[in-house]
Amino acid sequence: MQSRIKTVALVLVCMCFNVTAYGEDAHEIMIKNYYIDQGRDNTSDMRMELIKKSGKKRVREVTFWKLERGDEDKSLMVFRKPAMDKGVAFLTWEHRYKDDDQWLYLPAIKRVRRISSAEKHKSFMGSDFSYNDMILPHPEEFVDILLGEETVDGKQCWLIENIHKTYTGDPEYKSWKKYQYSKTRSWIIKDSYMLIKTEMFDKKGHPVKVYHATDIRQVDGYWTLMKMEMENLKTGHRTIFEITDVKYNIGLTEDFFNQQELRKER
Amino acid sequence: MEHQNGNSKNQKLVRFASWVVDHKILVVLFCLLVGGGSIAVSLDLVMDNSLEAYFMNDDPSFAYYKDFMKEYGNDEFLYIVYTHKKDVFNLDVLKVTQKLVADLEEVPFVKKIHGLTNVEFMESNELGDLKIFDLMADFPETQEQADQIKKKLMAKPIYVESFISKDGKYAAVLCEVEDKPDDDPNYHQKIGHGLKQVLGKSEFKDFRFWPVGEPVLNSEFYELIEESAVVIAGLSFVLTFGFLVVLFRQTKAFFGPWLVVMFSILIVVGFIGVMGYPITAMFQMMPSLLIAIGVATSVHLINEYQIHLRAGNDNRSSILKSVELVGIPCLFTTITTAVGIGSLTVSPVKAIKEYGRFSMFGVMGIFLFSFTIMLVVLAVSGKRTERHFEKQRKRNSEGRQHLVFLDKLLAGIAALNKKHYGKILIVVGIFSAICIYGITRLEINSSYLEEIGDSAKIYQDYRFVDDKMGGSGNFELLLNSGEPDGVKTLQFAKTLEKIQSFIDSKDDFVRKTNSINDIIKDVNQSLNNNDKAYSRIPDSDQAVSQYILLYEMSGGEDLEKLVSADIAEARLTILTKYSDTKTAEKFNNELEAYIPTILPEGYTYNITGASYMLVKSMGHIEKTQIESITLALGVISLMMIVVFRSIKVGLVSMLPNVFPIVVTLGFMGLAGIWLDYVRTLIACIAIGLAVDDTIHFIFRYKMEFKRLGSYEKALDVTMSDVGRAITITTIILMMGFGASMISKINDMHYFGMLASMCIFVALLSDYFICPALILLTKPFGKEFDSLDVSHQSSVISNSSPLTEN
Structure with missing residues (x-):
């Protein structure tokens, strides 16, 4: 209990200090990052490389559609490669306050199955990204501390430490399951509020993963992640996502993101 | 020319000894500096008994194993089977199990934990929805819910006997561990220690745990090694030094060898530190080996020193004369011992190769300190020593009274040899044939668990x-x-x-x-x-x-x-x-x-995989045994031939040293004792040590033959003088190695027993085979008439056997 009080006190002191020292509120920066405009909808092709410590890798290619709905986005992903998995389709309805809804269509059995998974710390498609990494929790769940300013890949960034409230002793989060990371350190680009780098720390406080967005560009006026990499420091495994053929506001509707659509060949 | 060379070498050693006696403080400072330096560089010594300590990096099977781990991750794990006074699925027990799974995260290097409360589970519900979840993500609120979960778990073959036993009484937690960091060889100990701390918490007192896995086994093994190495070294120390005190009845006869051994152990530890070798299971044999060799070497020096003092020489000249007499033989025996042990460096097994290197270094250290710090000890309080022996001379050499029985025994052995040398060789031949049959039955095998023994908890777990x-x-x-x-x-x-x-x-x-x-x-x-x-x-x-x-x-x-x-x-x-x-x-x-x-x-x-790698390593043991014995026998034979300048004498001197190895390996084959990593060292160590006594024996025999002209007369004198010395050194070596028999590790127990046996058989060889072969082959030339010098002892002869031509 005593250590929790200390942690909260430390966080408060750090927050006051950081706000006055740098004239920016770390939490506000994280909120701006969270709500970066991604258009009404978008589509892209995504290439995913899973690379083992040995250097050997496997590749997946999917086409991705997304409907932006604030905290309740909908997305559809259809597999192109490997050939044996062509046509497998994955539909997700994100929910902020309950488990996401997910459906999977497997051409092999020609059936749509609803998948129920509440484990957001689990791997996303066998990659080094977890669901928590792909769909960041809302900033209100974190205490953010501005640690300073640094340059990453030639870009001026704020360096912010994020501690999930399940670790700060916040009574509101007492019944919550401990967040996957005890803390993260985020580098946010000053002129775009895009996240360029994150270091994740496990429950023992050891660095466990490093995320790095190596190509961030504006497409149709929207800041877009074109290439990103996640490295698991414990296993040496890496995942690289490469995005191509990005299009925004192509007129997708709610109807596109239903179970019937999963079966259609694209 | 040889005579001149030998004399010249002798004189150099004597001059060196004289310098040491005159510069005692400088020599002490040198030894302290070397000892202190060794301690300083050995502070970061680490223990490592993992596969990496046994395989060379270029070994193909090990290289593949490493590639495998790069591709699939570490194959080591912690597997903790448990039960509880109540049922493992009792609701209260499950709550504590949840705490256990969480607490296991505290164990260093634990990466991921899978237990009943969080194991990944897949099922479909009545609507056909596929659900993948941590088994108790929704923790059961009633016993009924808990029983339902148990039923589901036991219906999946993938979990039965992995996380729950067939009868449902036992459950298990599986911990994945991170790859072993290159810079932290204490990895296993840290995991083992951390696990003990967690399982020992009071809140888990009603659980019964059976933890297994390489980190647990290795960690336990280290503890046993540490414990047994100290106890064995202690016993070896008490036995050998106790014997010295009884034998020589002089404080410095204890103190000198003690310093020799201590400094030799220190420089070996320093050598290990400088070379960056890890401490493996092999290390535990090093202290008793150096104690045995150090004390045995000292016996020769102290024996000669006391003989000269008794004869009325002053302290300084007694020291110099003893160096003159035994210096070169000791150098030669140091080289042969180093060659015997050094032959292990041909092993493809990394730990054995390293053991060969640092033990060889230690043997050379014993020679160095025997002729530095030991001489300083003999030199101090010289006046008192002279007075002591003056009184003793007046008491009519009472110091030798306790060796009367031994003298009679040796005389009997000499007589037996003279009368029945042909029959002795026939018996040896028959016995060798039986032992060779035994060798064909020798099994190469190994098991850490069997080495630890069935009384240990880890074995039962x-x-x-x-x-x-x-x-x-x-x-x-x-x-x-x-x-x-x-x-x-x-x-x-x-x-x-x-x-x-x-x-x-x-x-x-x-x-x-x-x-x-x-x-x-x-x-x-x-x-x-x-x-x-x-x-x-x-x-x-x-x-x-x-x-x-x-x-x-x-x-x-x-x-x-x-x-x-x-x-x-x-x-x-x-x-x-x-x-x-x-x-x-x-x-x-x-x-x-x-x-x-x-x-x-x-x-x-x-x-x-780990078990497969152990299988592969067995092939290396066979290779080690054959190659190292061949090398040791080859090099030592060559040295004998060169030194004796006779192929015949060289071969005659080697046969008595092959016999103990044949007997020991044959005995192991007949008694069903495996040849493994530790036991593979016995033969080479034994050759290196046993040959020393044979060298002393043959040199003296040759010298006495040249003096007396008769093989039989020369045998009587040699057996009486050298026989006594080699009997004493054999007893010391047997006590030094025999101390290992108290080890809780079976491997060490057998090592002590077999090494002692091998050295004892080597003594019997010197008693019987060596004289019998000499009497049969007459390798020193034809007999001749000489002046009657009767059977008097020539021990205090001022000439060294090595320089006598």
């Missing part, structure tokens, strides 16, 4: 886990389809299934197998209303592939551990009973015979 749950040894079979994504085909799944079924049928050894097929079958069962009948491979390539994808899409995280990055290869983990390497080798051979018969074209396979 392993046997229990092997009996009730998934097994504690592991083989890894890698089946390769030859093309990317080849694993995701029906043909591959069926081939893997055949192999897995074959392995599962070996249920007297194999406890559990695990592969990508188990996941495919689990997905199939879950997609079909959890019906056990669907726990099988689906019937199309597409289905196999998409079931794997489904598993990953659902958050399944084990795929990387089960298939290669390009999905051309799949891993089949075979959990077995922890066995000796012979049993493991038999299983491996069965596997190697079966798999090629069912392998489709283009498919290949490899076997690795």
Whole structure:
């Protein structure tokens, strides 16, 4: 209990200090990052490389559609490669306050199955990204501390430490399951509020993963992640996502993101 | 010329000894500096008894094992089987289990923990929705809910005997561990210590734990080594030094050798530190080896020193004369001992190679300190020593009274040799034939567990886990389809299934197998209303592939551990009973015979894993034994031939040293004692030591023959003088090595017993084979008439046997 009080006190002191020292509120920066405009909808092709410590890798290619709905986005992903998995389709309805809804269509059995998974710390498609990494929790769940300013890949960034409230002793989060990371350190680009780098720390406080967005560009006026990499420091495994053929506001509707659509060949 | 060379070498040594006696403080400072420096560089010594300590980096099977770990991760694990006074699925017990799983995260290097409360579970509900979740993500609120979960778990073959025993009484927690960091060889100890701390918490007192896994076994093994090395070294010290005190009845006769041994051990430890060697199981034999050799060397020096003092010489000249007399023989025996032990450096086993190096260094250290610090000890309080021996002379040499019995025995042996040398050699021949038969039955085998012994808790834990749950040894079979994504085909799944079924049928050894097929079958069962009948491979390539994808899409995280990055290869983990390497080798051979018969074209396979690596290492033991013995015998024989300038004498001097090895290895074969890492050292150490006594014996014999002209008369004098010295050194060596017999580690126990036996047989060889061969072959030339010098002792002759021509 005593250590929790200390942690909260430390966080408060750090927050006051950081706000006055740098004239920016770390939490506000994280909120701006969270709500970066991604258009009404978008589509892209995504290439995913899973690379083992040995250097050997496997590749997946999917086409991705997304409907932006604030905290309740909908997305559809259809597999192109490997050939044996062509046509497998994955539909997700994100929910902020309950488990996401997910459906999977497997051409092999020609059936749509609803998948129920509440484990957001689990791997996303066998990659080094977890669901928590792909769909960041809302900033209100974190205490953010501005640690300073640094340059990453030639870009001026704020360096912010994020501690999930399940670790700060916040009574509101007492019944919550401990967040996957005890803390993260985020580098946010000053002129775009895009996240360029994150270091994740496990429950023992050891660095466990490093995320790095190596190509961030504006497409149709929207800041877009074109290439990103996640490295698991414990296993040496890496995942690289490469995005191509990005299009925004192509007129997708709610109807596109239903179970019937999963079966259609694209 | 030889005479001049020998004399010149002798004089150099004597001049050096004279300098030492005149510069005592400088010599002490030098020794303290060397000792202190050694301590300083050895502060970071680390223990490592993992496979890495035994395999050279360029060993192909080890290189493959390392590649395997790079591809699939560390194959080491912690596996903790437990039960509770109440049922393991009792609601209260489950709550504490949840705490246990959380607390295990405190154990260093633990990466991921899988227990009843968080194991990944897959099922479909009544609507057909597939659900993948941590088994108790929704923690049961009632006992009824807990019982429901138990029922579900036991209905899935993938979990039975992995996380829950067949009878449901025992459960298990599996901890994955991080790769061993290159800069932290204390990895196993840290894990073992951390685990003990967690399991020892008061809140888990009603649990009964059986923890197994390489980190636990190695950590326990280290503790035993540390404990037994100290006890053995202590006993070896008390026995050998106690004997010295009784024998020489002089404080400095104890203090000098003690300093020699202590400084030698220190420089070996320093050498290990400088070279960056880890401390392995082999290290535990080093202190008793150096104590035995150090004391044995000192005996020669102190014996001569006291003889000269008794004869009325002053302290300084007694020291110099003893150096003159035994200096060169001691140098020569140091070299032969170093060659014997150094022959181990040809071993392909890294730990044995390193043991050979640092022990050789230690043997040379003993020579260095015997002729520095030892002389300083003899030099101080010289006046008092002279007075002591003056009084003793007046008491009519009472110091030798206790050796009367030995003198009579040696005289009897000499008489027996003279009368029956032919018969002695026939008996030796028959005995050798029996022992050679024994050698053909010698088994190369090893088992850490058997070495620790069945009274140890860890031994019982392993046997229990092997009996009730998934097994504690592991083989890894890698089946390769030859093309990317080849694993995701029906043909591959069926081939893997055949192999897995074959392995599962070996249920007297194999406890559990695990592969990508188990996941495919689990997905199939879950997609079909959890019906056990669907726990099988689906019937199309597409289905196999998409079931794997489904598993990953659902958050399944084990795929990387089960298939290669390009999905051309799949891993089949075979959990077995922890066995000796012979049993493991038999299983491996069965596997190697079966798999090629069912392998489709283009498919290949490899076997690795910790248990397999132990099997591979056994081949290295055989190679080590043959190559090191050959090298030691070859080099020492050559040295003998050169020094004696006679092939005949050289060979005659070697035969008595081959006999003890034949007897020891033959005895091991007949008694069913395995040849393993530790025992493979015995022969080379024994050659190196035994040959010393033979050298002393033959040199003296040759010298006495030249003086007396008769083989029989020369034998009487040699047996009387050298026989006494070699008997004493043999007793000291036997006590030094015999101390290891109290070790809790079977390996060390047998090492002590067999090394002592080998050295004792070497003494018998010097008593019987050496004289019998000399009497038979007459290698020093024809007999001649000489002045009657009777059978008087020549021990105080001022000439060194090595320089006598």
